[in-house]
Amino acid sequence: MRMKSKFIYTILLIFLITALSGTSLNKKNTDLISNSYFPRNPDEELVYESSFGETITKYFQEDEFTISSSEADDFKYRQALVIKDDGVYVIETYQFVKIFLFINKEATSKYRKPLLRFPMPLLPGREWEWEGDEYSDGDTNKVKVTGKVLGKEFVKTDAGSFEAIKIESLVEGSSDLKNRVTEWYAEDIGLIKAKVIIEGGGIMGFVRDLLGYGTIEFELKEIRKQ
Numbered sequence: 074m075r076m077k078s079k080f081i082y083t084i085l086l087i088f089l090i091t092a093l094s095g096t097s098l099n100k101k102n103t104d105l106i107s108n109s110y111f112p113r114n115p116d117e118e119l120v121y122e123s124s125f126g127e128t129i130t131k132y133f134q135e136d137e138f139t140i141s142s143s144e145a146d147d148f149k150y151r152q153a154l155v156i157k158d159d160g161v162y163v164i165e166t167y168q169f170v171k172i173f174l175f176i177n178k179e180a181t182s183k184y185r186k187p188l189l190r191f192p193m194p195l196l197p198g199r200e201w202e203w204e205g206d207e208y209s210d211g212d213t214n215k216v217k218v219t220g221k222v223l224g225k226e227f228v229k230t231d232a233g234s235f236e237a238i239k240i241e242s243l244v245e246g247s248s249d250l251k252n253r254v255t256e257w258y259a260e261d262i263g264l265i266k267a268k269v270i271i272e273g274g275g276i277m278g279f280v281r282d283l284l285g286y287g288t289i290e291f292e293l294k295e296i297r298k299q
Contacts, residue, residue, distance in 0.1 A: 110195055110238055110258035111161065119263060120295040122231070123148075128291065130264075131299075138164065147171035149179075155187065160201075162187035182209040188218065195238055195258075197224040207246070214247040228257050228265050231294035235259035237266070267291040 119130040125148040133140050138153040149169040155162050164187055169179040189203040203218045220242035228237045237257035244252045251272040257265045269289040 109193075110260055111191075111263055112261050114263075116299050118297040118299055119293060120297055121264075121291040122294045123291040124289045127294075129297075154190070156193070158193070160192040161190045163190050180209055182207050184208070188216070191220070191240070195222050195240070197222055197238070214250075216244065216246045216250075218245075219243050226257065228259075230265060230292050232265075232296060235262065235265050262293075262296065264291070265293050 115131075115133055121128045121130065121143075123145065125145040128143055128145040128148065130141065130143040132142070135153070138155060141150075141152045141154060143150040147170065149167070151167040152163055153165040155164060163184060165181065165183045167179070167181045184205060184207060186205040188205060188207075189201060192199060192201045199222045201218075201220050205216060207214045207216045220240060223239040223241060225236055226239050228235050235257075237259045240256045240258070242254040242256075244250070244254065253270040253272065255268045257267070259265050267290065271287060271289065
């Protein structure tokens with residue numbers, strides 16, 4: 074059965090877009106990144122306990138993009154990101170889910186108008202909204218993202234206790250697609266914890282219906298030096 078992937082902001086998305094880098098490596102952008110909630114640490118791996126099992130996230134530079142790559146045994150998630158003075162943007166997203174034995178589902182989505190992942194700087198109470206088209210497997214889908222920075226909280230995981238900033242996002246798209254994303258980021262580390270509630274369709278809706286994942290979670294358990 075052929076499924077349309079309407080957008081993949083979720084997974085983390087969701088997730089998994091924790092480290093960010095500028096379109097150029099000048100001192101201004103480097104200082105902004107190193108002091109943000111999204112440090113680019115190419116010498117580290119972030120290890121998460123997730124709904125897909127142990128997931129490892131790494132970051133590297135590829136031309137003008139920073140690549141966020143997350144993998145578990147049955148799950149892959151990759152995003153090409155750029156940073157501008159006003160925010161962090163998604164250019165392309167790839168995700169793969171192993172459903173059962175030799176049954177897999179994968180999709181690549183691109184955005185002609187870069188998808189605003191987060192505005193910069195992240196300040197409590199700040200809100201944002203983005204609307205645009207997602208192109209996936211020959212289909213064009215309308216996507217709307219709204220988000221808000223809620224404030225700071227202390228979060229405890231197996232990796233330690235962190236003061237983190239909490240962010241909530243709602244992603245809506247064609248065919249009743251809707252995902253609610255809550256994320257916690259700590260300075261100089263990145264994503265500490267994430268929770269995605271799947272209410273609509275797309276590839277994650279397919280996984281939900283088939284495997285029973287109504288909620289997908291990630292929690293940092295280790296920071297591993299490469």
